[in-house]
Amino acid sequence: MTKVSSQELHDQLKRIFGFNHFKGNQEIVIQSILEGKDSFVIMPTGGGKSMCYQLPAMIMEGTAIVISPLIALMKNQVDSLRNFSLEKGIAHVYNSSLTKIEQAEVKQDLFDGKTKLLYVAPESLVKEENISILKKIKISFIAI
Structure with a gap:
């Protein structure tokens, strides 16, 4: 699918959403989605689940x-x-x-x-x- 380095991913996070860092396992989940892998994510309320699909959507x-x-x-x-x-x-x-x-x-x-x-x-x-x-x-x- 879409191959993005960790640095590029951080740059996109900052450019699109204005955030400097990912929460918890967001980066791993986002890389998985970008690679076209099925992903199942469980996070608490406020844990950043939405970012796990929003950033890949903006990039892909x-x-x-x-x-x-x-x-x-x-x-x-x-x-x-x-x-x-x-x-x-x-x-x-x-x-x-x-x-x-x-x-x-x-x-x-x-x-x-x-x-x-x-x-x-x-x-x-x-x-x-x-x-x-x-x-x-x-x-x-x-x-x-």
Whole structure:
């Protein structure tokens, strides 16, 4: 997949998110994801699980699909990511609460390659329309 040295990873962490150091095993997990390996991560609340998929998503080509049942948490994550980027389309929530105009905006950002992280609810992955959209984009990885 994507080979990144430890120094490059630290540089990206600083450049994208403004952090100087990884927490706990974040660097090991991130390297594993970048290498295309399946990863299972258990960390306490506040332990930095989100960074384990957010940084690889920003580095890798394509869009990472993040599956979460909590709409409020998805929105919080997207808002947080948008604070680190000038590009609003860097991250999106895609669910039934969006208007048709908002759905069209998300789709356009996906097709234009702007979106690095797409947060979806599990039930949205059984809808044929959503499956069709996902088939048309390059998916870097899936995080659950």
